Every structure is written in C-alpha cells, then in structure tokens.
Amino acid sequence: xxxxxxxxxxxxxxxxxxxxxxxxxxxxxxxxxxxxxxxxxxxxxxxxxxxxxxxxxxxxxxxxxxxxxxxxxxxxxxxxxxxxxxxxxxxxxxxxxxxxxxxxxxxxxxxxxxxxxxxxxxxxxxxxxxxxxxxxxxxxxxxxxxxxxxxxxxxxxxxxxxxxxxxxxxxxxxxxxxxxxxxxxxxxxxxxxxxxxxxxxxxxxxxxxxxxxxxxxxxxxxxxxxxxxxxxxxxxxxxxxxxxxxxxxxxxxxxxxxxxxxxxxxxxxxxxxxxxxxxxxxxxxxxxxxxxxxxxxxxxxxxxxxxxxxxxxxxxx
Amino acid sequence: xxxxxxxxxxxxxxxxxxxxxxxxxxxxxxxxxxxxxxxxxxxxxxxxxxxxxxxxxxxxxxxxxxxxxxxxxxxxxxxxxxxxxxxxxxxxxxxxxxxxxxxxxxxxxxxxxxxxxxxxxxxxxxxxxxxxxxxxxxxxxxxxxxxxxxxxxxxxxxxxxxxxxxxxxxxxxxxxxxxxxxxxxxxxxxxxxxxxxxxxxxxxxxxxxxxxxxxxxxxxxxxxxxxxxxxxxxxxxxxxxxxxxxxxxxxxxxxxxxxxxxxxxxxxxxxxxxxxxxxxxxxxxxxxxxxxxxxxxxxxxxxxxxxxxxxxxxxxxxxxxxxxxxxxxxxxxxxxxxxxxxxxxxxxxxxxxxxxxxxxxxxxxxxxxxxxxxxxxxxxxxxxxxxxxxxxxxxxxxxxxxxxxxxxxxxxxxxxxxxxxxxxxxxxxxxxxxxxxxxxxxxxxxxxxxxxxxxxxxxxxxxxxxxxxxxxxxxxxxxxxxxxxxxxxxxxxxxxxxxxxxxxxxxxxxxxxxxxxxxxxxxxxxxxxxxxxxxxxxxxxxxxxxxxxxxxxxxxxxxxxxxxxxxxxxxxxxxxxxxxxxxxxxxxxxxxxxxxxxxxxxxxxxxxxxxxxxxxxxxxxxxxxxxxxxxxxxxxxxxxxxxxxxxxxxxxxxxxxxxxxxxxxxxxxx
Numbered sequence: 001x002x003x004x005x006x007x008x009x010x011x012x013x014x015x016x017x018x019x020x021x022x023x024x025x026x027x028x029x030x031x032x033x034x035x036x037x038x039x040x041x042x043x044x045x046x047x048x049x050x051x052x053x054x055x056x057x058x059x060x061x062x063x064x065x066x067x068x069x070x071x072x073x074x075x076x077x078x079x080x081x082x083x084x085x086x087x088x089x090x091x092x093x094x095x096x097x098x099x100x101x102x103x104x105x106x107x108x109x110x111x112x113x114x115x116x117x118x119x120x121x122x123x124x125x126x127x128x129x130x131x132x133x134x135x136x137x138x139x140x141x142x143x144x145x146x147x148x149x150x151x152x153x154x155x156x157x158x159x160x161x162x163x164x165x166x167x168x169x170x171x172x173x174x175x176x177x178x179x180x181x182x183x184x185x186x187x188x189x190x191x192x193x194x195x196x197x198x199x200x201x202x203x204x205x206x207x208x209x210x211x212x213x214x215x216x217x218x219x220x221x222x223x224x225x226x227x228x229x230x231x232x233x234x235x236x237x238x239x240x241x242x243x244x245x246x247x248x249x250x251x252x253x254x255x256x257x258x259x260x261x262x263x264x265x266x267x268x269x270x271x272x273x274x275x276x277x278x279x280x281x282x283x284x285x286x287x288x289x290x291x292x293x294x295x296x297x298x299x300x301x302x303x304x305x306x307x308x309x310x311x312x313x314x315x316x317x
Numbered sequence: 318x319x320x321x322x323x324x325x326x327x328x329x330x331x332x333x334x335x336x337x338x339x340x341x342x343x344x345x346x347x348x349x350x351x352x353x354x355x356x357x358x359x360x361x362x363x364x365x366x367x368x369x370x371x372x373x374x375x376x377x378x379x380x381x382x383x384x385x386x387x388x389x390x391x392x393x394x395x396x397x398x399x400x401x402x403x404x405x406x407x408x409x410x411x412x413x414x415x416x417x418x419x420x421x422x423x424x425x426x427x428x429x430x431x432x433x434x435x436x437x438x439x440x441x442x443x444x445x446x447x448x449x450x451x452x453x454x455x456x457x458x459x460x461x462x463x464x465x466x467x468x469x470x471x472x473x474x475x476x477x478x479x480x481x482x483x484x485x486x487x488x489x490x491x492x493x494x495x496x497x498x499x500x501x502x503x504x505x506x507x508x509x510x511x512x513x514x515x516x517x518x519x520x521x522x523x524x525x526x527x528x529x530x531x532x533x534x535x536x537x538x539x540x541x542x543x544x545x546x547x548x549x550x551x552x553x554x555x556x557x558x559x560x561x562x563x564x565x566x567x568x569x570x571x572x573x574x575x576x577x578x579x580x581x582x583x584x585x586x587x588x589x590x591x592x593x594x595x596x597x598x599x600x601x602x603x604x605x606x607x608x609x610x611x612x613x614x615x616x617x618x619x620x621x622x623x624x625x626x627x628x629x630x631x632x633x634x635x636x637x638x639x640x641x642x643x644x645x646x647x648x649x650x651x652x653x654x655x656x657x658x659x660x661x662x663x664x665x666x667x668x669x670x671x672x673x674x675x676x677x678x679x680x681x682x683x684x685x686x687x688x689x690x691x692x693x694x695x696x697x698x699x700x701x702x703x704x705x706x707x708x709x710x711x712x713x714x715x716x717x718x719x720x721x722x723x724x725x726x727x728x729x730x731x732x733x734x735x736x737x738x739x740x741x742x743x744x745x746x747x748x749x750x751x752x753x754x755x756x757x758x759x760x761x762x763x764x765x766x767x768x769x770x771x772x773x774x775x776x777x778x779x780x781x782x783x784x785x786x787x788x789x790x791x792x793x794x795x796x797x798x799x800x801x802x803x804x805x806x807x808x809x810x811x812x813x814x815x816x817x818x819x820x821x822x823x824x825x826x827x828x829x830x831x832x833x834x835x836x837x838x839x840x841x842x843x844x845x846x847x848x849x850x851x852x853x854x855x856x857x858x859x860x861x862x863x864x865x866x867x868x869x870x871x872x873x874x875x876x877x878x879x880x881x882x883x884x885x886x887x888x889x890x891x892x893x894x895x896x897x898x899x900x901x902x903x904x905x906x907x908x909x910x911x912x913x914x915x916x917x918x919x920x921x922x923x924x925x926x927x928x929x930x931x932x933x934x935x936x937x938x939x940x941x942x943x944x945x946x947x948x949x950x951x952x953x954x955x956x957x958x959x960x961x962x963x964x965x966x967x968x969x970x971x972x973x974x975x976x977x978x979x980x981x982x983x984x985x986x987x
Contacts, residue, residue, distance in 0.1 A: 064439065067455070069493075074490050089919065116466075117469070164482055
C-alpha cells in the first residue's frame, strides 16, 4: 500500500518535472545518472590498485590509479552528455485492437556529437542499441502490447545509456504523447442478418440474412473467427488465411447496442467491434447505434474507422 | 529493460587483444615458458572461433584449464607465493578469459584484468620505456571499453569513432590526475606486503670470499645515484659504506650480526656533506653512505659501526637523504667487541701469521698501514679481474705465490694480517667512486663495488684501502682505467654503451639518456611523502599537509567549476541559435498571456497551440507553422529569416490579442 503510494507520488513528481509532450529535448532537468554495476566493480578495482600503490610505494601505480579515477569522473559527465541534447519526437502510431502490439515510433535527433549506445524501451522489454549521428534523425519503433481500448496512455519510455565506458548509467523517463486510439478487442459472434418486422427503418439489429456463400481465400484480418481460418491454406503460406464468404450486396443493417442486453459493457463493445469488421467484410451498409451515439449506415474504410473509434472512445454506462 | 545480446565487435576484440599484449610485456621477463605456449593456444583458438571454424570451449575444458594452470603455476614457482607467481596467475587468468569473450560482460572483465595486469607490471618495471608502453596499453584498453559499450546486437555502428573519444577522455583527465598525484597524501605502507619479487636483485652479498666482488664488477647495472646538496667530496673520499664483515671463518668474511642498531640516527658533529641517494632495489636493508653518516628519517637506523640501514628490505626504488661528517665517530670498544675484531681461526694461513709476527708490536696503526701499502706497491702485486685460483690457505697463496687479486683479496689479506699483528680490523664492503654526470649528480654502478679495511687505532676506525696501493687508478679513475690493459672491463657485455665511452657522440647520447632517467627517477618514481612536503612548501608555499588538503579540495572545486563553465558555454551557444531564442520568446509571451506552454513543446506544436488559443492570430500562426515545417523538416527556407518572422510574430502576442480580429488593426492607435 505504502509502496504503491510512493510509486504514485514518484509518478506525479516525474509528471511535474518531465511533463508529457509530443517532443522533448533532454537536459539536466530530465536526465538521471548513477554508477552501474560494472562501475561499482571498477571502483573496487581502483581501491585494489590504490592499496597496491600505497603498499608497494609505487609512483607509477599511483599515477595509473589516479588517471583511471580521473577518467571515470570524466566518463560520468560524458555518459550524461550522451543523453543531454538529444531531441525526441513522437511519430504517428497506427491504431490497433486491444491485445495487439502497437508500435510507437520515436524519432531521435541531435545537433552536435554522436550519441552511441542508446537503449529505448519500456522497462522489462528487450531492446536494441541505437546510435544517433548529428544531423540525421534516427527512427526506432518501440513495441507495446496494448490491454485496453481507448486513447493510448503508454507508460513512460525509459531511455538509457552507459556509453562510453559502461561505468555509469544515465537514463531519462520520457513521456511522449501518442494520439493513437486502441480499438476494443474483437469478440467474434457471427453476424446474422434477417429482415426484421419490428424495425421500420429496415433490418433488425441482429438478424439472419441469406446464408453466406463461400467465395474465396483472403489474408487473415483481426477479428476473424477461428472457424473462418483456412488452416490448410495458412500452413502452405507464411501468414494466416481466412475463408471469405459473400453475402448479398447492398443490404443495410444496424449494429445495435440493445441487441446485446444482459452482457457487460466491454463484451458488448467487443462484439460490436467484431460485427463492424464482419459487416465491412461482407460489403453491406451498416449503422452503429449506441446509447447517445448513432452513426448512420454507410460503408467503406472511413466509415469503419469512425465506427471503431466511436466504440473505442465510448464512455457511456 | 534488458538489452538484446550485446556482442563484442571485431574492432573491440582487436583492441582488446592489443591491449592484453601490451599488458603482458612487463611480465615477459619472468613468465614460465609454458605460459607462452598457452597464449599461442588461446590466440589460435579464439581466432578459429572468430573465423567460425570451431566453437568456444565448453565448461569442462575451461574448468580443466583453470585447474591445470593453477597447478602449473604453483609448481613452477617452487610452491612459494611470490610476486612472480601472483603475476603469472593473473596472466593465466587473463589468457583463459580470452577463450570466453563472446559477450560484452566477458570483455569488460577482461579489460579490468588488463588494467590490473598493467598495475602488476609497474611493480616489476618502472623505466621511462616501460611507462610509455603502459601508456599505449591503457589507451588501447580504454578504446576497447568504448568499442565494447558502443556495439549492440548488430555490432559496432560503422563510422563511429572509437580511438578519438578514448584519447580525448585520457587527455581531459590529465589535469585532475596531476592534482591527485601531487596532492594525495603518501601514506606509509598500510601493511607489509607478503608478496615480494623473487627476482635476483643485484646487490652486495652478505658475506665475502676472495673473488666474490669480481662477479659484480661485470655488471653495469645501476646501484644508486647521488645528488650532493651540500659539500663536494674528493674522488678519494667516495667510499660508500654498505656492510661491515667482522667474522672470519678461514675462508669467508661475514657479518656477525652483533652490531646494535639505533634510531633516530642523527649525525654526530657538523655535517660536511648532505646528499640525496636514490637506491635501486637490493632486497637487503643496507643503505650506502659516506663515513660518519646520519639521517633524520625515522625509517632509517644506524648501527654501532656507523652504517645506515632501512627498516625493512628495499624492494622498490628508495630515496633517502643523508648527512655525513666525513669522519669516523670516536667510540670505545668493549672487550667483547675487541675480541670479535681480533678473532682468527686457529691454524689457518700459517705463513701469513708468521709474516705478521715480523711487524713490531709497538708499530702504530698508521705506520702498519703505510708499511703494508709499501709492501703491496713495491712488490710485484697485480690488480686484476682474473685472479689466480687459490686453495685452502688462500691468503698465504695470494700473498706469497699468486700475488694477483681483486679488491676482495687485498682487503681480506690486509684484515687477516692486521688481526694477526694484534690490530682490531674489519672488512667493509660497498662502492667506491662513481661517474659524475655533467648535470652534477653521481652515478654509482655495480662494477663500482669495492671492499676495503677499517683498522682500530684505539680511538676511532681508520679507513685503509690496500687496493689504492696496488692500483691507484682504480681509486682515482675507476675500474675501467684500472683494468684497461687487461681488457677485462665488462667483457660479458660486448654491446654495453659503457664500453664505448671513448666515442664522443655515443657517450653524449648515453649521458643524455641517463639524465632523462635521472629526472624520471627523481620526480616520478621517488615522489614520496618527503618530496611531496618539499613540493608543497617550495612550489605552493604551504606549511603542512593540512593546507595541502585545502588546496586539494580547492582545486577539485575549481575544476568542477570549470567543467560547469564549459557546460554553460556550450548550452549558451545552443541558445544563441536564432530559432531557439525565437522559440523561447514565443513561449514567454504565451505564458505572460496565461497560455500554458510546456517546456518541451516543439515549435510547430507551440504555434498550433497559439492558433487555437488566440483565434485572432490563428491564420498567421498556421502560416508560420507551415513555414517551420518547411524550413526544419523539408530543408527549404532560411532559418534566420524564419526566426525574424517568428520574433515579430511573438511581439504581437500581448493582452488584447484574443479579442481583436486582426493583429494589424491593434497596432494602430485609433
């Protein structure tokens, strides 16, 4: 409890000190530095060398020891400088469904001096070193496994370096704003269309239409049901393939929140997400009806994105 | 955040291999032969690994290698822990570690080992050349550190400088290194180190049989160097006393060890000479000094015979300051000592004893010495490095048959005869003479080793050197001239520069090199607590070490301040860039209007923020934002021009800008 409170306090302090922004330049305000494990071992080595110098009264060993002491102090400054002056800019991240991995693009640039041995990533994730050359911006993509729908609020990215000697670790907690929306995790429930009698507008929310006919094989898309996956074709190629069914063109349907009464909010949103995908796939016009929000039936990529965003950002009930 | 398998790049491996080679150089002189085989094996294996022919050795192989190497070191060092054994162990550890270097961590461990190997190397060799090689080694190791840190899973980024940053770090670190070097207090050893070098140090032996000193005379090795601070002795006064041999067993003279030691060892009476000696390691306690010597240093003791001794055996170069009166101290000998100085084994050298009885007993000591000297100079005695071989009664054979001998023969015979006559006598070993360098210091080499005699005249010990009677050249001009005709000077060292002193330019070159070495010894190797105090007093005008500590703290503060100044200066340069200052101005104006703009907000974003918050300036802000994008990211447009525009725009952000429809109107007073 206390720990949580403390880490919360740390987070708030960090937010004040290094506020989230779309771009940021590292300086003494937001770079931290401490000796690394190798640095502590090096300190032990220096102590051993100093004892050798004292006990053998050896001037050259004194000189060597003091030179290495002096160099390690200089390296502290260099390690700090390896981060300071670095400009970070958040790139455009593509939306994805919750549970999938979103790649957060990060553009690193610097005006003067090389910046080597940079590690950028979320704590605990494996990362690769990058080097930034002055005048050339370096793009890296940081993978993040998403959990919830909505506007992505990533944890702070940790930017670390131990260059040049590995004796000190300098790091910064970078909060960058990524205006990316994570769609709800699709929950497959077959969308069946039927001509409804009750709804005067046209088709009912959840109805049975004509049975879909098998029309071919296409690439797997998120939200496709396990039943749709063409396992034989998938095995023959590198990626998953799905079976495609065609329904009658030109139909219109409403994807209605009310059709899923009795379920939890997130489940309903997930099913609706899956329906949006299925309807778009089937090539029918579909409208989305949520409490407070109604999107008129339409089709096409733009309409699909609008529906998915609405589902992702919906905050009623 | 775990880093993905950081590998060791080929460039890093190469630097590391070179650094390791450099760190091994000072150890070459003593390493057992099998370690060279091991190093070849290791280098071969690692190269094959690098070429992809074989794999890294497995755990079993490595474990076996460690065990075998340990056993081999213990065995080849004769089961004695010495500095050499410890060094060999370090070398073996580093070599075996080479077989493991695949990841960054291994490389770092190996680099640390290289640093420590170099440290150990400096314990064995401390010449200028050794220091220069060490410097290169350290540079390579530092560069390897940089290379290893900069390389990721894909290796070293191409074009990344490695040597340059290493060099600049080393250069930048020099001032602070010097401050620490000169001001860090030089403590006495915290504990006496058990590990000492077993290297056979050239030194005077603790005993002397006729012919012994002749072996030293073939060595041109440095014994010690002297700088006279007060007084300038004659060449014939340069008798550097090191050891008293008072016990004769019929064959060899040795130190009975009955002389007492006392400390402090202040000289009795006015000191004619004051001089600083830098003694090469001897592994013994003796400190050569002129007669009537004394010292104020607590670590130096004086024996009853007026010899100086160090507290512990000298394994490192040692610097000490001595004052000498140039006169033997008046003293009394008790009965025990008289007996000791008169003792002769029974039945040895009967002819010499008989000859001694020819000297009248009421002869004064001085007269005895003169008579003996006359005997040596007027009869056909020879000073030679190739004396005849003598048998059991060696003094008899030398005095009456061979008559060819080295200083040890003459000293031994003289002391024997004196005792037989009834004059207390002892053999003194040490060095005689030396070479004056044009810079004013005296270099004493091993071939200056000498033995002479001291005779007791009832009040004090008189110096008597029988060799001077046989070969005055030896005393006045040194060994080389004394054995010139014989041609035996340094016959074991055909290329020694000392043999070519006749060639002028070669001799000058040699003297220059010696000079360099002298100052190296004086200012680097023998910089100890005393010299540090002198330095503080004479150069910095400080009274004691406490003040030195203030200076140390002060200079650390000054250096820190300088570093901060450099940082600030660089930052200022950055800030001076027109766009940055315009950006800052924009932000300040926004804040003054209550529009909150975070520090890290990029210029484009800032303009977008202004556009939304200040509708009156919307279109202009958007226009400028486009211009910013064009200039900064597309590289089209002039930065300075843009900065000027931004500055002008920033000035328009002021109270009332929210309300007016167009900024221009606001500018004109109505």
